[in-house]
């Protein structure tokens with residue numbers, strides 16, 4: 001079983017350890033720089049990239065606006081094609097549905113396609129508790145699972161590992177899970193890939209149940225789409241007798257033709273490829289071809305609450321390409337684990353606090369895990385304004401803590417911490433709504449400026465220890481304006 005993110009400390013605490021780990025930083029620097037340079041070249045090949053980006057944004061926004069209608073349409077089209085649709089309000093419900101479906105087959109093993117949704121709900125751990133072993137078949141997910149580790153990147157979950165570490169994990173752990181690593185395994189990529197291939201092949205051939213997510217669900221046809229690079233997904237989607245797909249409700253696109261946009265923007269943004277090596281599409285079940293039974297579990301788990309937030313809902317456009325991770329200076333140094341979620345980096349910093357609320361230490365700290373440089377927005381293929389959502393969520397954290405649903409509205413529950421910030425904001429609000437008092441305060445500050453301390457007392461000391469406090473002018477701006485412009489021009 002993989003490690004979990006339960007009980008993670010706040011981002012700055014978790015990041016401190018990562019920042020001090022030279023091997024980790026070197027692995028991350030090398031990997032993220034390589035992939036972001038390749039992405040930039042792949043994107044530059046297209047003259048109409050800006051139009052594709054805008055089209056992707058529009059399609060996603062339209063779908064989210066009419067999600068109620070498209071969800072019903074998905075249920076109708078998937079059912080008509082021979083599939084069964086299940087609705088899961090949260091992680092527990094989704095895990096219960098999947099475990100029950102596996103138990104009904106009489107099997108105790110499943111093979112898995114890489115899926116963020118099933119990681120989000122900790123499906124592997126839930127299945128393990130019911131005596132069902134879930135085997136990850138994506139190479140990077142396999143490394144994470146064998147190493148009893150946690151994923152640190154959306155696309156390359158083992159990005160924090162180098163080849164030597166992967167060889168050691170294969171040598172020591174593969175035999176516990178099935179076919180052992182070949183004798184004398186080295187750290188060359190070809191040998192490592194072959195060891196994984198041999199290890200996984202026996203699982204593909206034995207498995208009767210496959211579990212997947214989906215990159216897209218086409219409402220008008222009931223078709224699910226998985227894009228991948230290794231072919232393991234194709235094996236899991238076609239060989240087992242039963243296929244169970246757990247998909248977030250935001251993964252819907254209305255029309256088949258909409259895929260034209262995303263099948264161009266996703267591969268270039270994620271793996272810097274013109275198209276994915278494997279694009280699997282299936283619609284319900286087909287006689288004599290592929291799984292006999294198909295179940296689609298539609299997962300909410302905080303998505304409708306996110307949808308109710310006018311600024312934050314744009315996070316639901318995300319197509320999980322991970323381009324924002326690869327350009328983020330904070331992610332490059334802190335790594336993925338510090339984000340305390342299967343969604344690390346800039347998208348994790350805006351998605352996790354919305355899906356889970358800002359009630360925990362880690363979720364309240366995530367909106368601050370950014371320098372707001374804007375690089376994430378620049379590369380996002382669906383134009384999610386991540387800095388805008390980060391600032392919005394900071395406001396939520398400072399003002400009121402976790403957002404909770406109240407009928408049709410999202411409201412803020414009183415927060416426990418940040419009392420000093422709230423008091424400061426209230427004082428500022430009062431001062432700006434009482435101009436006479438503000439003017440008196442400014443004059444007083446100017447006259448007493450030589451007496452002002454150079455550092456702040458108490459908890460503010462650490463902040464002012466590395467910064468210069470702004471010098472207070474000898475004359476407030478308003479007085480200067482009055483004196484030099486005779487009161488003309490608006491400074492009252």
Ligand code: SF4
Nearest residue numbers: 318319321322324380
């Ligand atoms: S937020 Fe944008 S750039 Fe980041 S993973 Fe999602 S789609 Fe990709």
